[in-house]
Amino acid sequence: MLPSADFPALQGFHRMDILKEKIYAGRRIGHEEAPDLFRWPIIELGMAADFRRRLIEPGDKVGFIIDRIVNFTNVCEASCAFCAFHARAGRIEPYELTLDEILAKVEELVTIGGTQVMLQGGLHPRHTLETYLAMVRAVKNRFPEIALHSFSPAELVYIARRSGVTLDEAVEGLKDAGLDSVPGASDLLVDRIRNRVSPKKITRDDWCGVMDVLCRHGLKSSATMTYGMGETLAERIAHLEVIRAVQDRTGILRAFIPWSFSPAHTRLEDVPPATGIDYLRVVAISRIFLDNVTHIQAGWLTEGMKLAQIALTMGANDMGGVLTEEVVVKAAGVINRTNMAELIDVIGDAGRIPVQRDSDYREIRTFA
Numbered sequence: 629m630l631p632s633a634d635f636p637a638l639q640g641f642h643r644m645d646i647l648k649e650k651i652y653a654g655r656r657i658g659h660e661e662a663p664d665l666f667r668w669p670i671i672e673l674g675m676a677a678d679f680r681r682r683l684i685e686p687g688d689k690v691g692f693i694i695d696r697i698v699n700f701t702n703v704c705e706a707s708c709a710f711c712a713f714h715a716r717a718g719r720i721e722p723y724e725l726t727l728d729e730i731l732a733k734v735e736e737l738v739t740i741g742g743t744q745v746m747l748q749g750g751l752h753p754r755h756t757l758e759t760y761l762a763m764v765r766a767v768k769n770r771f772p773e774i775a776l777h778s779f780s781p782a783e784l785v786y787i788a789r790r791s792g793v794t795l796d797e798a799v800e801g802l803k804d805a806g807l808d809s810v811p812g813a814s815d816l817l818v819d820r821i822r823n824r825v826s827p828k829k830i831t832r833d834d835w836c837g838v839m840d841v842l843c844r845h846g847l848k849s850s851a852t853m854t855y856g857m858g859e860t861l862a863e864r865i866a867h868l869e870v871i872r873a874v875q876d877r878t879g880i881l882r883a884f885i886p887w888s889f890s891p892a893h894t895r896l897e898d899v900p901p902a903t904g905i906d907y908l909r910v911v912a913i914s915r916i917f918l919d920n921v922t923h924i925q926a927g928w929l930t931e932g933m934k935l936a937q938i939a940l941t942m943g944a945n946d947m948g949g950v951l952t953e954e955v956v957v958k959a960a961g962v963i964n965r966t967n968m969a970e971l972i973d974v975i976g977d978a979g980r981i982p983v984q985r986d987s988d989y990r991e992i993r994t995f996a
């Protein structure tokens with residue numbers, strides 16, 4: 629037999645074989661092994677991810693939720709280079725919604741049977757913890773049945789600092805007022821990239837610290853990944869590694885949502901947009917790597933419905949929200965819309981069973 633050490637190509641084959649064996653045995657893969665997955669043929673990678681999806685959540689159900697994002701202001705001190713939503717990007721005039729305007733939007737959602745609201749805003753220089761408490765109380769007093777999956781780690785750190793309270797105090801106050809959970813908007817948890825594209829936003833360690841505080845207060849969260857901002861493949865894996873470690877420690881992440889960066893109308897406009905195959909690879913690799921996160925969401929909002937549907941065969945097991953209103957991605961010129969009927973069709977056409985779920989991923993209605 630040829631000693632593979634003398635032949636680098638054979639070493640590569642050997643490494644792949646070990647990796648495949650590990651994946652199909654349901655074992656955890658290391659961060660040093662994961663970059664090899666970017667070189668797998670896409671169909672093979674997708675099948676391996678689907679296998680891992682079935683190990684984590686057997687069956688064919690795919691969830692979706694009827695929800696709405698209410699972006700209550702686009703005034704933001706951070707002015708991130710990758711964001712087309714904040715007022716200084718010049719796409720949307722500066723605005724702030726009043727409590728009455730916020731309540732009117734929530735009412736529209738309730739009328740169509742929605743169950744979750746995501747209040748999110750920029751880092752507004754006049755907003756404090758009191759501003760946020762007022763929003764939570766107003767929504768919860770009027771619509772106690774609505775799940776408030778709201779704000780972001782960056783907003784929580786910002787308002788705590790501005791209000792002279794600890795993060796623990798801010799989170800405790802918001803929870804007592806009615807906040808149910810917090811979307812873990814993570815961007816890319818690599819400080820080399822963050823320093824370049826969002827230097828005024830929280831650091832990777834700040835994000836992890838927020839997750840620890842949420843865990844202490846019994847609040848669930850999620851994690852996202854915005855890739856395609858000039859990072860290396862190893863840095864994409866480093867992002868996943870941070871999330872896996874946080875989940876090992878806290879168990880609070882209900883879902884992981886990867887999406888590609890939309891460069892149009894941002895200060896990074898010359899960055900080439902990620903391709904469809906790149907997206908499917910990220911979904912599949914996330915499914916294989918994040919063995920401790922149950923739900924991987926297919927990103928119809930940024931990638932379009934057709935690609936999101938294919939993602940359901942390559943590791944994704946949730947379609948996220950109907951999102952009756954969304955302005956942040958739209959500001960970057962990406963306009964995808966959907967409704968419940970379309971999601972049911974698309975999921976069914978992928979050979980899966982559509983399920984309307986709540987924020988805790990409990991089934992509300994199955995469309996068999």
Ligand code: SF4
Nearest residue numbers: 704706707708711714
């Ligand atoms: S991404 Fe968020 S923090 Fe950054 S500029 Fe946009 S609204 Fe502000």
